[in-house]
Amino acid sequence: MAPPPAASAAPAGRVRVRVVGAVQGVGMRPFVHRLAADCGVSGFVLNGADGVTIEAEGGALDGFLARLTAEAPPLARIDGVAVEAIAPTGGRGFAIAESRAGRAATRIVADAATCPACRAELFDPRSRFFGYPFVNCTHCGPRLTITRRLPYDRPQTAMAGFPMCAACAADYGDPANRRFHAEPIACPACGPRLSHPIGEIAAALRAGRIVALKGVGGFHLVADARAEAAVAELRRRKARDAKPFAVMMANSASLAAVAAPTEAEAALARSTAAPIVLMAVRPGVLAPSLSPGLTRVGVMLAYAPVHHLLFAALADASDPDAPNPTVLVATSANPCGEPLVVDDADAARRLGGIADLVVGHDRPIVIRCDDSVVQVVAGAPTYLRRARGFVPDPIPLATDGPDVLAFGAHLKATVTVTRGREAFVSQHVGDLDTAETVRFHRETVDHLLSLLDVAPDRVACDLHPDYRSTALAEAFGRPVVRVQHHAAHVAAVAAEHGVAGPVLGLALDGHGLGDDGTAWGGEAIVVDGARWRRLGGLAPLALPGGDRAAREPWRMGLAALAACGRLDRAPAFFGNVALAAPLARRLAVGAERVSTSSLGRLFDAVAALAGVRAVQDHEGQAAMELEALVRAPRALAGGYDLADGRLSCAPLLRHLADARPDAAETADLFHGTLVAGLAELAVATARATGVERVALGGGCLMNRVLAEGLDAALAARGLSVLHARKLPPNDGGLSFGQAAIARGADITN
Template sequence: MSASSDAIIRGGTRLRVRVSGAVQGVGFRPYIYGLATRYRLAGFVANDPDGVIIEVEGDLTCEFVAALPLESPPLARIDHISVQEIDALAAKDFSIRASEHGRVSTRIVADAATCQQCLDELFDPNSRHYLYPFINCSHCGPRYTIAERLPYDRRNTAMGDFAMCAACAGEYADPASRRFHAEAIACPTCGPRLSHGINDIAAGIDGGQIVAIKGIGGYQLLCDARNHDAVQRLRRRKQRDQKPFAVMVGSVEQVSEIAAANAAELPLLESVARPIVLLPSRNNLAPAIAPGLSRVGVMLPAAPLHHLIFHALRSTGAWHRVEGPVIVSTSANPGGEPLPIDNAEALRRLAGIADLIVTHDRDILTRADDSVMAVVAGRRQFIRRARGYVPEPIRLARSVPPVLAVGGALKSTITVTRGRDAFVSQHIGDLDTAEGIRFFEETIRHLTSTLDIDPVVIAHDLHPNMATTRFAEASGRALVAVQHHHAHAAAAIAEHGLGGPTLALLLDGYGYGSDGGNWGGELLLCEGAGFRRIGHLAPLQMPGGDRAAREPWRMASAIFHLLGRKKEIGLRFAAQPQAERLRSLLDQPGVATTTSAGRLFEAAAALLGIATLQSYEGEAAMKLEACVGRTAVLEEGWMIDGDVLSFRPLFAHLIANNVGAAEGAGLFHGTFAAACVDWVARAARATGVATVVLSGGCFLNAVLADEIQRGCIAASLTPLLPRQVPPNDGGLSLGQAWIAALQIAQRPSAPEGTA
């Protein structure tokens, strides 16, 4: 919690206190009520469009203001406290007033995992919430996914149609209750209900069935993670050949049975956001969980329903014969489409996938997938930022005008800015289907209306044919086009609050370059709203264009051709029907080229026999990383000619010496990282800039990120990785928004608030 206060006050007077931040729907008003009672103060507290307004009078107002930020509820986030002396009213008591309305500048907090107090009640036979799957209070439960608009009051949520019973109404109205104005309050008498019993769900999972449940932000598919046949059946039905599945365990104590978690990873698992966390696997689950990978995504129960499922599974005899229940928990989005959230839609779309579909009658108003995280280079890193973290804003270095940034076409997010806050949306996904585009547009409408933001400009990718670019152009608003890798760099610059010139090492898959080329391994010098490309990876032929990104053997063939060994292509890749034809294609003029770092990782994976084809984005690079036992550096394994970095010597060594997969993977990672550090260090000496941001999709590779960060530090540089957004395209919209805001600020008639 961070807070600032401009309070300079004296005791024995009446104060008007305004608190801004995430202070609605988190038990803040009853907290203030209790605090005022403790200090024997009169007055009131109420929600208003800016957050919370408090008026107090009495002898201990100074003590009240000093204590206010120190003991606030666990989900509250205080941005600022302002204090004003006003005329005393000789009030006799303290009350909680109804919300005030007007233009909104507060926000909703993210969904939060079930708190310990609710868990205690959930399994207490004497509690009226005993075994009730929708138990919640002011400290936990759904928030963003059930909110329609601000202020965050029950009537503005999916709970508006559920009339409270007398017991719930009593708790809701009692300032001493943990459920005072808990907008999602419910019980078995008056709240939402499941379509199937918990025992039916557990029996289905135990019996090898695939079960779909309506989760917090959308439907999830569950099955027994120790049942290889069930996992394979899920893969076939979901048409997901190789992409890894996440698994859920019932408690943090059980994590060690399936994965190794360190002191930085365990707190992530147990945080109220309950993300999926990538952990080193102990390889004792079904082999089909994460084929060819060394890490497995693990999460703990995020909702009461999850806890109840595990409770029921542990009660069945079958699970006493194994270490404990572990279930696959994956998004129920067939074919990469957006998560289903509507009951009728789920019954229709999941009928051919799930053996049992469990619905309930509380609507999900905003879909949000599970967040995915890892500990990289010693600190947390987002792979997918969604449920549990959205819509928490990213604090900017200065106030900016309202901007909408629409991100990219893959792993899409949007960002809207308001003052010093940048609100990055939940992960939307790929925009290559009509359903994906609808979800994208739905997210824009929801986020701008919920936050009451009318953008003065729309920022978009430089690519002219991207779906997000077409949306921006059709909007009729002022536009700012931002180069893809500049946006990657700007996202890291924005979250770290950097000013002045900054180097940026961008290791990525693909981005439309300022020259219209296929960029992906770039060294930029960024300053203000502009950038200069001061280096790039050596261009490599990309036979087949976009097809080469799905078939790594094609990029490996380009390496053979580069090294004058094209006759070996047919032999090395004899299993590929197009291999001989490709050899001729590489001799022809006009073959597309790329500076992509991602394509080099894929080429290495194919050369080492690790992956010649990809069924999902990043598969070859992830399997290459999984082969690394220890890294090594091939001296003279790279060349830097002017501003161009080439790995020709490294590839020549791998091929000439027929290096094995494990040795080759370690040598490739170590040499690639050392070369990048050398490249950046030379640029730092030439420019006098020692701060370098590291971004792009390749920095999801934990080995690469750690090696480059340590190398930069050893070279007396200051490396900074994205920490609040993913380094992949999920962070693009934040960078676009920051560049657009800086461009507006540079205009002669910049809107107020840009200084």
Template sequence: MDVRVGVRVEGVVQGVGFRPFVHGLATGLGLSGLVGNDARGVFIEVEGAPDVVGRFLEGLRTRPPRLAVVERVTTRRLDAEGRGGFAIVGSDASGERRALVSWDSATCDDCLRELRDPGDRRYRYPFINCTNCGPRFTIVRDVPYDRPYTTMAGFAMCGPCAAEYEDPADRRFHAQPVCCPSCGPALTLHPHAGDPLPAARDLLAGGAVLAVKGLGGYHLAARAASEDAVAALRSRKHREDKPFAVMVPDLAAARDLCVLSAAEEELLTGPRRPIVLARRRPDAALASGVAPGNGHIGLMLPYTPLHHLLITEPTVLTSGNVSDEPIAHRDDDALHRLAGIADAFLLHDRAIHTRTDDSVVRVFRGRTLPIRRSRGYTPEPVPIAKGRPVLACGAELKNTFCLTRDGRAFISHHIGDLENYETLRAFEEGIEHFLRLFDVKPEVIAYDPHPEYLSTKYALDQELPGVAVQHHHAHIASCLADNETDGPVIGVAFDGTGYGTDGTLWGGEFLIADLRGFERAGHLEPVPMPGGAAAIREPWRMAAAYGAPSDLPVARRPDWSTVAEMARRRINAPLTSSMGRLFDAVAAVLGVRDRINYEGQA
């Protein structure tokens, strides 16, 4: 006797081809019923013999699509209807939002084959995608993940694309960003006329700086082997020494520049496509200005069809901004802000809803360690213990915010350093988007106790109960959460600076800590920071504060004795226990750097 079962699937199950997968699984087993999206995830009704329904449920859990993450499958008995056929039904946007949004995925092998096939109607089309790849988080305006709630809403599908979208046997069955040259986004090259791609490649080859509209924002591109092109980009972007990332066309080109482990190659070629920090070969054919004085290169491979068509040799691909500003992602803003940097703009007319920088990772002892978690990872949640819904505002440098709900932590894309109005607006817009997208109603707001951080001031302006979380306790608590333990532990937190409970600047801390609190058990001996923030920009000041001998080269500065006296008398010299400032002092004594242009350089 047939049974009918209602099924609820939760996790990353929208925008990843889950409904087509369910359709194929059910019809392949001869089951009838329906599947659809709603604000909580995917709902299914399936009818057939009990053992076959059981095989269907097992398939849901064990054989989902490549980009899907099935977190929970729940079932309930329904009355059998006896009707045949299996249908994908319309989405239901009502109710409490619990659906998760997929991260943006690199172009899949099937789409790449079509991109390179002269006989395919999408041959060399820069926006080719399917249910297994393409834009997701960066184009989503709302859930459920359907085309009307994305920035593809304004592109009406042509007949052939609509046929693919409706065909259960097609790879683009219900692929929301589906498009082709007849009905989808198009490239333009400003201010040039003609075919944009060949002209853009010619500009790069000739040493120009090109602004390229990508997946999560604009990049600035320049030929990585050209000293003049890289120097021009540095000068115009006001980025003196900080390393640039380099995109290479394929893995062979990556191996020419860096010594790569198997784990690093897997990251470079995987669907997330982060920037991977890899050990540079001494003979790497790169301009000296790509990563001055650095033994590593930030490498990445193409992750959009446009990159595959544009990048033919190692190319600097850095965030489209002036230093310290957020990445540009709106066309009018990019044309205005990047006008003094780029010689030309490679544009397209698909809007980017959420700006998202490239992620940065490194491999250490075989493990992937995130340096910057953004495109390709966000908004995938991190599992945590269940508790009240929280909005955590983060600190000042390398800011991310976080929302928690139902045992999930939704960590934002990289926001940047909250030191100007533009980045603050990006921070506020990001919070508004996440609150709406994941339907979180925070009951408490967490913030760093530093009174001058813009994230702290934002938190204190909200009408929510607030909790100040000491900077270094937050570091250690995050390690506890990452390792799924509550503590207590001996936590060691070494960094630049963080506001301490005694009003001094901490940064070399030994804490006995759990998730609720801590005891400061030990720390580096506090020393003055003569000139305050100036001591961060000029590490020689920390050498003076630590009492470096006056016969060293670093002490031959005309203002050495004045600064040493400032430190001794504690004039404009707040105390710090920072390991970062100790590293600065050592770097200055050794003659590595006595001034810096970016954080951690010395």
């Protein structure tokens, strides 16, 4: 990370300093107060709508300004410091002044995991915070999830209803205290309380029960991850047949008992964001049904005080940093695809049929925020889901432009608001299939616009007319820019890297409406600002049954056999599927006229031919299980054809139909051949256009084997490769790409 910008040289006399960035809710004012005392300067500091304002004079003013950025609090992110000379006042002392309101131009920081100092107090019997599940300070604790509006002051947060006791008020007002002006400060005498004691929660988990536990951004469903009976029962009650569960562990010293993380993965897990991190799982430790068919597991470390207390109780331990054998399932409490539950009364109603014990607390969650999910790809972190710990950190934009509100996709929806040269992408909202999730989408729009004090000039949405996000955009009452799905994927990657000028994109996805009315998903696209051109991509396959084909990979398996001229082999592959024979006859006579260039559906086809999965329980299941089988990807000689910008894997499909290699060899051949073919497609397109920067976007880039294979293959051919690093490559980053294109679109016509 680059160092924060230094303040300009201090003029003589008194100065006014404006500090912009993530500088509220991070202990900036108490830090400035202590620094002023140390440097002997007088004046004041306050929160304003545009950040933090300081007036200072006297003392070691040069040193004060130099240390202002060099020694800033750990959670602060300083984007700029402006210094101007003003008339001296000759005042004495240094104060924290009352905040000033106005149009918000600053931002709040993301929620942060419990810091080491608070964790130590949590287990120190001499501390008044001993055993208190809401301990926090200026270096940790909830931020976004408790903030209603800016400036970030206690009356503007969910803590407004908790008057400070004398001890907390003393800490809050003591410049030497770590909790000096810590807005969420609370203790057992005056703060929020759990509805059930930690001992009762631990006893329920030891007994194999399922607990709904309210945390920072919502409720988790928690169970013993080593106990198959508990995990299987959680699956049954939540109606979640096979989608993998994430697990929570006490600390990084405990990881080795369950997983084999790389150092980069372990570092991500123990960061202040504390995301779920995908890492190799040790066989035979966790319940078999926890992540069936996969070789990696999502692991997060305890990040809230209540988690630390619970793990200590379950292991009968007092050292929160010692290895702890407890492993808990910690999955989002959102029944039937609905949004994360955040309200205690709502939890009792919606989770009562899933959890044996519902544990709430009386600190309101202003904005729900799911756990983030990341993996390491080509040596750097890549999001699968961006939410708690990272939102609402902005993404800098290369140029100024109009304020835009982008509504995202239908699946994995997020919202993006641009303000000046920053883009703010919301937390993960989810799939807009239920009225509750649509309501959450509206809440997210309202909260983000209110927090940022933005009235958008225009809105952006997907080209697909049937997406609920499209309907929401059209009802918003601003000019609408409709953005093609895969152009938005490429634009998102280009914009996060600040690319000016054209970029060649490989948009590798499961679905998306093309501008020709057909289903796309494996496209070579050049994006240049608000303009884009499709120059090639995967040869289309039939899409038998339309959307049903995405749930039933056997249909795509038949389409693949038809594409390579091997429909006669259909009984050998799908003889046990009742509808396979009549569908094969329809394919043989060309009666299935709907087609798709989707790479996601090609993955489904190969998974079906490999016998991995004929029907899938959740999106991407077949592809994930196929990826898990890869050992040493290699390209089949002559396994693809490339002509006129169209990449066909028909030769590979014929080989799979004729030779019928086992599932692991099929996975190796498919991934290796696909990487080789896509790399040749990119090279050919780069030569034809003169564009040598390649942006990799779309949901298929969550496949680490594919992403790393393309990274290596394209770099070896002299092309510059851009990965999605600040947002997910999947539809979770789509709203940002929509906003990037919409900012430059002509809306006069």
